[in-house]
Amino acid sequence: MPAREHLLKIGVSGIRGVVGEFLTPALACAFAEAFGTYVGGGRVVVGRDTRSSGPMLQHAVQCGLLATGCDVVDLGVLPTPTIQVYVAATGARGGIALTASHNPPEYNALKLFNAQGLFFNNYERGELIDLYHQSAFRRASNEEIGRIAEDYQRAPEMHIARVLRHVDAGKIRARRFRVAVDGVNGASSLMTPRFLRDDLNCEVEAISCDPTKPFPRVAEPRPDTLGELAALVRRTGADAGFAHDPDGDRLAVCDELGRVLDNDDVLALVVDAALERLPGDVVVNLTTSSVIDDIAARHGRRVWRTPVGEANVVETMRAVKAVIGGEGSNGGIIFPPVHLCRDSYTGMAFLLARMVSTGKTVSELTAGLPRYYRRLGQAAYEHGRLGSLMQALEERFPDAATDRSDGLKLMWPGRWIHVRSSNTEPILRLAAEARSEEEVEALLRQIGTEVP
Template identity: 40%
Template structure:
């Protein structure tokens, strides 16, 4: 049973739990197992530079060479690791508030480390079994830049001329995070008229919370309406998630953009394997059935989806939160290519985003969350499972309860002390009813 690692990596409050000493020892434990040349990058959080120095020291101390790729999106680091290096560590807390930071550990394919390796890393960490080398075997440190290459590779994968010919007006909100050096440049290179919001890196995230939820994107929605933009994009802190706002200023849920790109990918490739999680909309399965696709469901977590995509030679995958995975490019959620692909779809169809979304299978969803101490999560799950034995239940991840109205999934977060509750149904009223029922189940066992 892992004690430190969550859904993807380790996240803690910076300089309280995630101290320089903690980061260095975790990195040394990782380096003890992985060896070779390790790429290191970070998002622009105020604590990232401190932690990066500690991670670098830990890796060097066990004989790894370290390439510092600077501040960049997680998918750009994953691209670099897959192509050039033996592993990687991304210093980020993704969508978490500014006081947090974390370590996303990558294998040589650029995928988050698997459970068995994380258990070994924890064993080394807690047992203080890091294999420190002698003074003459200490690793060497370098700096490199992968961002320009990453951007060029994104552009190679879309019809750039079609996008330029569409003369789209685009607004980009990077949330002051790691996308500031990628998405605005991708959009401009695609010939779009660009307006930027929160596109200066700032680890305090002064413009908005780094999680791109509808409540956090009110300024972006206002800018879309004021400028008459065709589409807007927003990212989280480490730029692996992409959320769209349509030309009417309407928030587009991540499963909708997932379904839109899935449809285009299946049409282009005459079918293929689509990998997603048990918490993703039934619309994904509907579109697969309509386009010669096969759906494979996994636990929640982009690294789980990415690993399954690799195992089954999948075409495309992702999650309901705006994380889209293009396995021929990056084995992880990729904001850069997701942005370019959605622009290509709008450009080549000649349809506004709102119309494209309306043409997808229609489902309604609701999302809630509530605080729950980590040491109480297992108890709550056990009691909910006991109470739902008379229902159709899927326990791939948490408890997913399915009835004739739709489904509700109740699962503990792997990165925060909270429980999440998502529902989906054919009507908004049923979705609301299901999520309220799910929340009542959680709250019943929190006290």
């Protein structure tokens, strides 16, 4: 039986779906009412990425928040990390970002932040979803209904100021880097060129930085979707190329030769830069490359592994007071002194600072990383088959060390396989890594009969 077409998902990661018949304004409003009830009134921050459905859903969300007695601060179009920093810095009760991140333009979603500007953790999400289903919302009377205030200027300033505190901007400015940018016409379209040009004195070559236009490429920034950026780097002789997803929390990097780096390698370079200067451990998710373990080992640090998902990584980072962390495959870099969120701006600043301090190019820095070969894949699966699939895999590889905190990860020295069900889509995600192409292929062949 083929998997059902699944165009709306209401669950622990919030509400996400195809706008129109599925993700309706009424649903977004009701979810915002649950959120407003959960935070108990007070100031709630709302921002969005550049999707065409964004303004409509923002009105619906603001309606729900006002109906529960919240005051709304409208930030307009901004990167998700910038919204999170603003929530934390201004003492708001929480925040909602309208963005479906790297999903195609027909999707949208509500990302929910608590008073610290952090993604709702599992407990918070569970309570919120219960409130949503109970429909027992706070209902403000006329005199309890608040206002909508616009604040379009301060959030980028707050965010950038925090980032610049952790790099030697003077030295970066002095180098006058030439940098290419692909903003996917997303939420970073205005802020990233401004940051690189005005704050870091780079010569900026920008494409797809018009927030009023649709996404010009596949929204997810991956080596196979960034051909235009690579060509721009080669054409302009840029020192580096940076690319975002629509909500600007992810960072993809292109070296000066026009080769798009593997996202795990980007994380590794930034982890290396952080560990060079600061004490503390590293936290990454189970699917992130072993390159992080090797880098951490060079600095004598420990690596903690968590289930996939920003909230999970952040929870553990808080618990172990990690200095840096992230999620490799999806280009997320988390540096707590700026904020406990995926932040592409910290990533860009750290990378440029590292180029200054080492005097190396991006390709030279990348060449210094241990080489791993990775395969990522996905498959539709039938409900009820997941448990037996995991068991069969575990029995087939009795020699492997296992981690079952998120699906199943089978580990051997120098290679691993990770199978899990996605949090956001009804699919099975598969990742495998080894020291050579041949080893990865062999791994995949071995499990081939188990995974559909």
